[in-house]
Amino acid sequence: GAGVSQSPSNKVTEKGKDVELRCDPISGHTALYWYRQSLGQGLEFLIYFQGNSAPDKSGLPSDRFSAERTGGSVSTLTIQRTQQEDSAVYLCASSLAFAGSGGWVFFGPGTRLTVL
């Protein structure tokens, strides 16, 4: 595709349910990022994948959060036993090279998660 895509665009769930958020990065991009943005706030780093290296999971807020990246392409962010404080926009981004090398980072439109 032309850009980073995410699905679903909106997700409403009940407290305690599990959710899966999907990210399709730009083809060929080796770096993939997940961020979370609460209303009116900045972007909170969650997890970073770079090629075949072990992901940097240092931003995941609890063990209810996990992410996978299959075949170096599509990524899924899973939130188990959702809580109301998990409500936010979840943004995925990808880049051809790692950010430290100056690779431009392209963002998807995000998934708006609402936990009732």
Add this chain to the structure above:
Amino acid sequence: SQQGEEDPQALSIQEGENATMNCSYKTSINNLQWYRQNSGRGLVHLILIRSNEREKHSGRLRVTLDTSKKSSSLLITASRAADTASYFCATASNYGGATNKLIFGTGTLLAVQP
């Protein structure tokens, strides 16, 4: 955790005026990037400045970087109503064993009045 702090948090100016936003960060970096986020969700990459650069221009944008003060500024000249958005700085670093994740500042909300 956030790497950068931006000020002001909000800025309101008239069309045609210049807008300056500042960003401070805490650790050594490889580069610093500025992004714009319009109401909605997507972020758009604006400009990147490397740690060995001091100033960079792109159209109506001018970015400066002072690594000794760990700060950067974004200047938008001759602002337009369409520049109304939130602006974020983001730093990339692989120092101290850190991976090359991009860490964002808190953002500045710019409103340009027509």
